[in-house]
Structure formats: structure tokens, C-alpha cells
Amino acid sequence: MADTATLMDSYTEMTELLLPNDTNNLGRALGGVVLHWMDICGAIAAMRFCGNQCVTASMDHVDFISPIDRGEVAVVEAFVFETGRTSIDVKVNVRAEDPRKGEERETTTSFFTFVALDENGTPTPVPNLDCPDENQQALRDSAREERLQQLQNVVDRID
Numbered sequence: 363m364a365d366t367a368t369l370m371d372s373y374t375e376m377t378e379l380l381l382p383n384d385t386n387n388l389g390r391a392l393g394g395v396v397l398h399w400m401d402i403c404g405a406i407a408a409m410r411f412c413g414n415q416c417v418t419a420s421m422d423h424v425d426f427i428s429p430i431d432r433g434e435v436a437v438v439e440a441f442v443f444e445t446g447r448t449s450i451d452v453k454v455n456v457r458a459e460d461p462r463k464g465e466e467r468e469t470t471t472s473f474f475t476f477v478a479l480d481e482n483g484t485p486t487p488v489p490n491l492d493c494p495d496e497n498q499q500a501l502r503d504s505a506r507e508e509r510l511q512q513l514q515n516v517v518d519r520i521d
């Protein structure tokens with residue numbers, strides 16, 4: 363295993379077209395479908411980062427900010443912003459694009475923790491996160507802040 367890996371080593375973008383099978387009766391993306399895309403994209407980012415099989419240990423709160431409509435393109439992006447000994451924190455963001463108008467909007471963001479496993483299925487150490495330029499440092503810092511803010515918003519809402 364390498365001692366370090368960069369945020370950009372993990373960067374992953376997936377593009378999906380919202381087809382009728384993945385929609386509800388309003389022609390909008392089912393929440394579970396969006397979560398599935400986010401899980402897969404986040405897992406790929408984590409596995410690219412550490413070079414091992416990873417499993418999802420947790421997913422933070424998820425707000426569905428705006429719908430994705432049938433025929434729109436969903437762009438799912440993920441990158442590692444924090445590491446533990448065997449765990450990897452990944453920000454996953456989804457935006458919708460209307461391919462006819464070229465417009466896009468934010469739809470969903472959440473933060474996942476993946477755990478790297480060795481060949482025996484036991485948690486195994488992961489590289490340290492390296493952010494060698496200002497762009498990667500800014501992505502890491504804003505993801506850390508946004509995660510805390512999102513969790514704080516949930517607490518405020520139920521207080």
C-alpha cells in the first residue's frame with residue numbers, strides 16, 4: 363500500500379440518464395435510486411484511493427434538495443476528504459442537468475464512510491490523504507465544513 367494518495371486519485375464522476383424505470387408516479391427520480399448511484403460512486407472513489415475492496419460503513423443525513431426529472435442527466439461526483447486508520451470519508455454530490463437547455467442544479471449531497479478490507483474481509487490500513495495543491499486543499503476543507511454544517515442543521519431542525 364502507498365503511504366499517501368491524493369484527493370484527485372479518488373475523484374470519480376458518474377453520469378446517469380433518468381429513465382422511466384427509476385422514476386415515481388410524478389416522473390421524478392426515486393430517492394432509493396439516487397442513493398444507489400451515490401453509494402456506487404462513493405465506493406469507487408474509496409477503492410481508487412486505497413486500492414482495496416471497500417464496504418459502506420455509514421451514510422450521513424441526506425437532503426433531497428430538488429427533484430431529478432425523467433429525461434434529465436444526473437451527474438454524481440465523489441472524492442475522499444478525510445481518512446482514519448482503515449476508514450475513508452467521501453463526499454458525494456449529485457446535480458441534475460437538462461440536456462436540452464444546458465442548465466444544471468444541485469440535487470443531493472451527503473457524506474459516506476467506507477472501510478477498506480483485506481483479502482480476508484478484515485479492515486486494513488488506508489493511505490493518508492495528500493492534498494498537494496490549493497484546489498484539493500479547498501475541496502477537502504469545504505467538505506469538512508459542509509459535513510459539520512449538514513449535521514448541525516439536522517440537530518437545529520429537531521431541537
Ligand SMILES: CCCCCCCCCCCCCCCC(=O)SCCNC(=O)CCNC(=O)[C@H](O)C(C)(C)COP(=O)(O)OP(=O)(O)OC[C@H]1O[C@@H](n2cnc3c(N)ncnc32)[C@H](O)[C@@H]1OP(=O)(O)O
Nearest residue numbers: 405409413414415417418419420446447448449475477485
Ligand atoms: C480496488 C479493489 C477492487 C476490489 C474488487 C472490486 C469489486 C467491486 C465491488 C464493488 C462493491 C461496491 C460496494 C458498494 C458498497 C456496499 O454496498 S458494501 C455493502 C454494505 N456494507 C456492509 O455490508 C458493511 C457491513 N459492516 C461491516 O462489515 C463492519 O461493520 C465494518 C464496516 C467492516 C466495520 O467493522 P468493525 O468490526 O466495526 O471494524 P473496526 O476495526 O471496529 O472498525 C474499522 C473502522 O470502521 C469504522 N467504523 C465502524 N463502524 C462504523 C460506522 N457505523 N460508521 C462509520 N465508521 C465506522 C471505525 O471507526 C474504524 O475506522 P478507523 O478508526 O480504522 O479509521
